Every structure is written in C-alpha cells, then in structure tokens.
Amino acid sequence: MNVVETIERSVIQTENLQFYYGTHHALKNINLKFEEKKITALIGPSGCGKSTFLRTMNRMNDLIPGVRTEGAIWIGNENITEPSIDPVELRKKVGMVFQHASVFPFSIYENIAYGPRTHGERNKKVLDEIVEENLRAAALWDEVKDHLDHPATGLSGGQQQRLTIARTLATKPEILLMDEPTSALDPISTAKVEDLIRTLKERYTIIIVTHNMQQAARISDFTAFFLNGEVKEYGQTATLFSNPLFSETKDYIAGKFG
Amino acid sequence: MSAKSTDRLATAGLYVIVGIIITVLAGLLGFVFVKGIPQLSWQFITTPPQIFKEGGGVGPQLFNSFYLLVLTLMIAVPIAIGAGIYLAEYARDHWIIRCIRVLIEVLSSLPSIVVGLFGFLFFVLYMGWGFSILSGAFALSLFNLPLLVRVVEQSIRNIPKSQREAGWALGFSKWETITTIILPAALPGIVTGVILASGRVFGEAAALIYTAGMSTPIIDFTNWNPLSPTSPLNPFRPAETLAVHIWKINGEGIMPDAAAISDGAAALLIISILFFNFTSRFIGNLMFKKMGAN
Numbered sequence: 077m078n079v080v081e082t083i084e085r086s087v088i089q090t091e092n093l094q095f096y097y098g099t100h101h102a103l104k105n106i107n108l109k110f111e112e113k114k115i116t117a118l119i120g121p122s123g124c125g126k127s128t129f130l131r132t133m134n135r136m137n138d139l140i141p142g143v144r145t146e147g148a149i150w151i152g153n154e155n156i157t158e159p160s161i162d163p164v165e166l167r168k169k170v171g172m173v174f175q176h177a178s179v180f181p182f183s184i185y186e187n188i189a190y191g192p193r194t195h196g197e198r199n200k201k202v203l204d205e206i207v208e209e210n211l212r213a214a215a216l217w218d219e220v221k222d223h224l225d226h227p228a229t230g231l232s233g234g235q236q237q238r239l240t241i242a243r244t245l246a247t248k249p250e251i252l253l254m255d256e257p258t259s260a261l262d263p264i265s266t267a268k269v270e271d272l273i274r275t276l277k278e279r280y281t282i283i284i285v286t287h288n289m290q291q292a293a294r295i296s297d298f299t300a301f302f303l304n305g306e307v308k309e310y311g312q313t314a315t316l317f318s319n320p321l322f323s324e325t326k327d328y329i330a331g332k333f334g
Numbered sequence: 335m336s337a338k339s340t341d342r343l344a345t346a347g348l349y350v351i352v353g354i355i356i357t358v359l360a361g362l363l364g365f366v367f368v369k370g371i372p373q374l375s376w377q378f379i380t381t382p383p384q385i386f387k388e389g390g391g392v393g394p395q396l397f398n399s400f401y402l403l404v405l406t407l408m409i410a411v412p413i414a415i416g417a418g419i420y421l422a423e424y425a426r427d428h429w430i431i432r433c434i435r436v437l438i439e440v441l442s443s444l445p446s447i448v449v450g451l452f453g454f455l456f457f458v459l460y461m462g463w464g465f466s467i468l469s470g471a472f473a474l475s476l477f478n479l480p481l482l483v484r485v486v487e488q489s490i491r492n493i494p495k496s497q498r499e500a501g502w503a504l505g506f507s508k509w510e511t512i513t514t515i516i517l518p519a520a521l522p523g524i525v526t527g528v529i530l531a532s533g534r535v536f537g538e539a540a541a542l543i544y545t546a547g548m549s550t551p552i553i554d555f556t557n558w559n560p561l562s563p564t565s566p567l568n569p570f571r572p573a574e575t576l577a578v579h580i581w582k583i584n585g586e587g588i589m590p591d592a593a594a595i596s597d598g599a600a601a602l603l604i605i606s607i608l609f610f611n612f613t614s615r616f617i618g619n620l621m622f623k624k625m626g627a628n
Contacts, residue, residue, distance in 0.1 A: 136502060141426065168505035178496035181519050191504045194514055239499065247504050 083298075085112045087281045088133060093157075095125075095132055097140070102106030102128050104305045106147075110298075115273065115282045117292035117313065120302030121334035126285045128193050129302070130253050133283070134170040135163040151251070168195065175256040177236035177242075177317060179228040184211075184220050187228045187239055191247040214242035215272050234265025240270060241291050245276075252276065254284040258291065289329055290328035293317050301325045365506040365602065370601025373594050378501045379602060382550070388591045392599050394550040398467070398565055399606060402546060403535045405471035405569065410478050411528060415517075416526075417479075418486025423512060442480030448543035458545060465572040470546025477541055478531040487531065489523025490516055518622060525618030529611050535590070536607050539577040547572030548582055575601045 086109035095103035103125050104208045110116050119125040131137045133149060133298070135156065148157055156166055180187050188207045197203060207224065211217040216238045237257060244252065254273070258266040273295055276282060286292050292299055293313060300310040301324075309325045310315060320326045328334050335343075378392060384390030399586045425431045453473030463469045491518050501511030517524075550573055553566045560567040574582070583592045 134503065136499065139499075139502065164505055164507045166505075172503035174496060174499065174503070176496055178494070178500040180500070184560065191506075192515065194504075194506055194510055243500075244504065313598055329586055 083109045083111045086110055088283075089150045091148040091150065093129075093132065093149060094145070095128060095129075095137070096146075098142045098145040101130055102305050103132070108300060108307060108310060110281060110283060113277055113279070114297040115126050115277055115284060115295055116298040116300065118283065118285045118294035118300050118302060119287075119289065121328065122287075124302040125305040126300075126302045127255055128257055130283060132157075133251070133253055134167045134172050135161075136167075136172065138163055140296065141242070157210050161164075168247050169249055170245060170251045171244035172251060172253045172255065173237070173241050173244055173257045173315050175259055177233065177240045179231070179236045179239055181227065181229055183225045184228045184231070184239065185224040187243050188246050191243060195217075195247065202314075208244040210241075210246045213245050213276070215268065215275075216237045216242055226286045232265070234261050234268055237261060237265070237269055241269075241272065241276075250281065252280045252282045254282065256285055256287060259287060266291075287334075289317075289331070301328065303328075343379070344405075344571070366600050366604055370604075373598030373614060374601060378595075378598055382552070383583075383587055383595070386589060388589060389591060390591075390595065392576060392579060393555075393567070393600065394553055394596065395574055395576045395579040395599070396606070397555075398546075398550060399536055399575040399577070399603075402467055402470055402474065402568065402573060402575055403532055403540075403610070406469060406474040406478065406535050407528065407532065409471055410475035410482055410531065413475070414479055414482035414486050414527075415524070418490055419481045419512060419517075421487045422490035423508070423516070427585075438480045438483055441476075443566055444477075446538055446541040449473055450544040452476070453541065454544035463570065465545065465547030465549075466570045467546055468544050468569040470575075471569075472572065473541050473545040474535050474538060477538070478534060481534070482527050482531050485527025486520070486524055489520040489527070492523065493519045521618055522624050525614055529614050532610050532614070533607055534604060535577075536610070538573075538620040539579055539581045542575055542578050543581075544577065546578070548574050548578055550574045566620040576606070 085104070088110040090106050090108050093103055093106040093211075094101070098282060106129060118130065120126050127135065132145060133151075133156075136144070137143050145157050148158070149157050151166075151170070174311075180190065182190070185207055188210055189203045192203060192206050197206070199309060208217060208221075216235060219235060220226075220239075220261075228236065231239060237260075258269050261269065270291065271283065271284060284296065296313045297315045298311065299316045301308045301316065301320075303324055309320060309322055311321075316325065317329060320329065377389075379391060379396055380393040381391030382394050383392060421431070421435075425434075450473060452527050453469055453476070457463050457469035457472050458465060461469075476494060496525070497513055497515055501515045502508070506514065551571055552564065553571070554564045555566055557565045558567055559565050561568065562568060563571065576599050580596050583589070583599075587595070589595065
C-alpha cells in the first residue's frame with residue numbers, strides 16, 4: 077500500500093484497525109488518513125469490507141450483536157473506538173447517508189426539523205431557518221419550498237436522497253459518510269446528487285463508498301481500493317485510476333472482476 | 335389447461351369466496367339491524383332497564399360497555415406497547431424469550447370463560463374488589479394483552495431497518511429513535527390492534543359474568559365523583575355491559591318485551607363497535623399527524 081504523501085490535514089486517521097463479525101475477520105489492519113474537506117472514494121468488490129469500514133467511523137456496527145473492533149480511529153484527538161465515547165454524540169458529528177433514501181413517513185419539513193428538534197431546538201423560527209438553509213444546501217429548496225407540509229414519501233427517489241442529505245446536514249456534522257448514495261437512482265438524479273456532493277466538499281469532509289468507477293473518478297480527490305478486508309491501494313484518484321500500482325487495482329477498475 | 339384459463343378460474347374462485355363472505359356478513363348485519371333498529375330510541379339508549387314492565391332501556395349498560403372499554407385500554411395498551419417494544423427492539427434470540435412467546439400464544443388462545451374464572455378468583459375474591467368494573471377491566475386486559483402485544487410487536491417489526499439506522503445515524507439514541515420515529519410510524523398498525531381488542535371487549539360476555547357482574551346498581555348520571563357509590567365513574571361498582579345484558583335477558587329476562595330489548599341492544603352493540611372503529615381510526619390519524627407532520 078502506498079501511503080498518500082499529499083495529505084496535509086487529516087481529520088480522520090485509523091491505526092491498525094481490525095474488525096470482526098464473530099470469528100470473521102472483516103477488516104485487517106486498516107491504516108488510512110482522510111484529508112479535510114476532500115472527497116475520498118472507497119471502492120472494491122462486494123464483501124471487501126468498504127461498507128463495514130465506513131460504518132466503523134460512526135460506530136453503526138455497534139448495533140450488530142457479536143462484533144468486535146480493535147485498533148484506533150482518531151477523529152481530532154479522540155479515539156472514537158474507546159468505550160467512553162458516546163456513539164450518539166459521535167453520530168451527530170459524523171453524519172451518514174445510506175444507499176436507499178430512508179425518508180421518515182412525515183412531511184418534508186419534519187424530516188429536516190426532526191434531528192435538530194430532538195437534539196433540543198424548540199424555537200419554531202430557528203427550525204424554519206434550519207429547514208430552509210439545509211434544503212438549499214442540498215439543492216432541493218426550489219423544488220419543494222411550496223409544499224414543505226407534503227409527505228416526504230411523495231418525492232421522487234432522487235429528491236428523497238437529497239432530502240436525507242439535507243436531513244443529515246441539519247445535525248451539523250463535520251464529516252459525511254455516504255454508503256452508495258446513488259446506486260438506487262436514475263442517471264439524471266445521480267448527476268444531481270453528484271453535483272451536490274461536489275459542492276458539499278467546501279464545508280465537509282466526505283467519504284463515499286461507491287460501486288461506480290466513473291463516479292469515483294468524477295467526484296473524488298482520493299481513492300482507497302479495498303480487497304478482502306484490506307486496503308490494497310490508496311492514492312490520489314487521478315493517479316490511482318491512470319497509473320495503478322497493483323494489477324488487482326487495474327483489473328478491478330477495468331471491470332475484470334467485482 | 336392454459337395459464338390464462340387457470341388464471342381466470344382462480345380469479346373467479348376468489349370472487350366467489352369473497353362473495354360468500356360478504357353475503358354472510360351482510361345477512362348477519364342486515365338481520366340484526368332490521369330487527370334491532372326499530373327498537374332504538376333516545377329513551378331506549380338513556381333509561382335503565384325495567385325488570386317487570388315494558389319500555390325499559392339499556393342506558394347504564396351502554397355506558398358500562400364504554401367505561402369498561404376505556405379502563406381496559408388504559409390498563410392494557412401501555413403494557414402492550416412496552417412489551418411489544420421490548421420484544422421487537424430489545425429481546426435477543428434466547429430460550430427465555432422463546433418461552434415468553436409460546437406463553438403469549440397460549441394465553442391468546444385461552445377461552446374467555448377461563449379468563450373470567452381466573453378473574454373471579456384473583457381480582458374479585460383474592461384482591462377483594464368484588465364484582466366491579468375494575469375486576470372486569472383487569473380480566474379483559476389479561477384477555478386482550480396477548481393479542482395487543484403481538485399486534486404492537488408486529489407493527490414495530492414492520493418498520494424497515496433503514497428507518498432505525500437513519501435515526502441512529504442522525505445521532506438519536508435508541509430510545510429517541512423508538513419514540514420519535516418507530517412508534518409514530520407503527521401507529522396505524524397499533525391502532526388496528528386496539529380496534530380489534532376493543533371489538534372483543536364490547537362483545538365479551540363470558541369473562542365479565544364472573545368479574546364485572548350481571549347487575550348495575552342505580553346510578554346517578556349527574557354525580558361524577560368517582561368515589562361516590564352511585565357515581566357512574568365509580569370503578570368499584572358492579573357493571574353489566576350490553577353484551578352481558580343481551581345474554582342475561584335472553585336467558586332470564588322476565589319483562590314482556592325482552593325479545594325486542596335484546597334485538598335493540600344487539601343493534602346498539604354493533605353500532606357502538608362501528609362508532610368506536612371510526613373514531614379510533616380518526617384519532618389515530620390525528621395522532622400520527624401530530625407526532626409526525628405539521
């Protein structure tokens with residue numbers, strides 16, 4: 077694995093990270109740094125551990141019985157794998173967007189206001205502002221501003237996915253984890269979500285799992301190639317795609333397996 | 335036979351089956367309504383029964399049915415929601431949990447007369463509550479808990495896992511996710527369960543004969559002090575419900591118009607159940623809107 081020399085300010089750094097589902101060793105010795113306010117793509121064949129890795133960073137894996145994490149994940153100067161770290165607080169800082177847009181069966185407005193309200197914001201005016209600001213940030217405001225009270229389930233798939241992104245932004249995260257956010261969308265919606273992800277880079281550090289090589293090439297600054305629970309290759313996207321070090325990376329990018 | 339004609343035959347068969355069900359249902363309802371509705375009058379649904387004379391009503395019985403229902407739901411619904419949340423969200427696959435599930439199944443198929451006799455021994459005699467609304471409400475809670483727990487558990491389980499993950503990912507604790515996302519989303523299912531249970535409460539007679547009793551003391555509908563013995567709200571008074579009343583006057587009614595009263599009471603019972611169905615769905619929708627959307 078080639079270490080990325082160009083990383084200047086890393087916000088997340090993993091140190092000998094191991095992860096087990098029962099006896100299955102799913103992540104083997106992961107050492108990765110993620111550059112602040114850049115997009116890092118995690119690619120690799122199904123079952124290679126990239127989603128598992130993504131979910132260690134907001135400790136979503138904690139909710140699966142029988143899992144074990146070893147090693148460290150540093151966010152700032154905290155090792156978030158420590159039991160003393162409250163995963164609920166962590167997840168406010170490290171937001172996550174899923175493959176299938178899981179909007180809540182409530183209104184568009186409520187989908188955004190839910191997080192801030194549950195976290196203690198009661199002022200209607202402030203909530204209104206939060207809703208507008210984050211819908212704008214997710215490039216959805218113009219499409220929904222006249223029917224914020226309509227059920228979110230009535231939106232199109234692409235709109236729902238942008239709504240879940242807006243909902244995640246409303247909890248004011250610093251880091252955004254995205255688990256194949258466009259794999260269930262049509263090409264036009266995908267393009268819109270990709271545009272959105274690119275604009276979000278100005279404010280957030282983004283780590284995105286994707287099966288779409290073109291997408292990784294289009295939007296990411298860095299790419300990590302996962303294979304069998306290990307990071308096979310990590311580098312700047314342009315270099316990794318044009319000049320991969322390993323034949324496995326080259327074959328995977330070329331679509332020979334995966 | 336070609337796939338197409340098989341398909342037609344199956345469709346026709348399903349229509350016939352649905353037709354039979356609707357005919358039976360319409361026949362039953364029609365029979366009860368045709369015989370019963372002419373007996374209904376404001377006087378019938380507000381005045382107490384007469385023992386020897388004609389022209390008695392079922393006012394107290396109607397009130398008792400609703401009051402018992404409210405008390406039963408107040409006891410059973412919170413317990414069922416708690417147990418349903420536990421079974422759906424917290425219980426691991428363990429032999430104790432499997433035992434609990436089997437016990438719930440057994441309890442749900444217990445004949446109501448057995449529940450009634452248990453209620454008689456435990457609530458009426460051992461707890462010393464006598465024949466009372468409270469004894470009846472506890473017996474019926476016991477009777478309906480298994481059904482309610484299963485309905486609540488099932489409606490919570492039907493909420494996709496992605497909704498829970500979305501809640502956790504937003505930094506909601508497990509409890510916040512359950513109360514603010516899962517329960518509102520499961521509410522329509524829970525309301526259906528409550529309606530099923532309430533139908534059973536309205537229609538139940540056997541479990542009440544030994545617990546809530548077969549008589550209603552003279553109650554004064556202007557006295558709303560729950561501690562007063564003549565108050566309709568007093569939970570320690572005996573309370574005959576509509577269903578019990580129908581059963582009683584068919585067996586031992588000595589008023590000359592017993593048959594007519596029984597017909598009227600039956601129609602009233604069905605109307606009450608329909609009324610409760612619609613209002614609880616309405617309230618459920620309202621709650622869903624309030625908890626969820628603005």
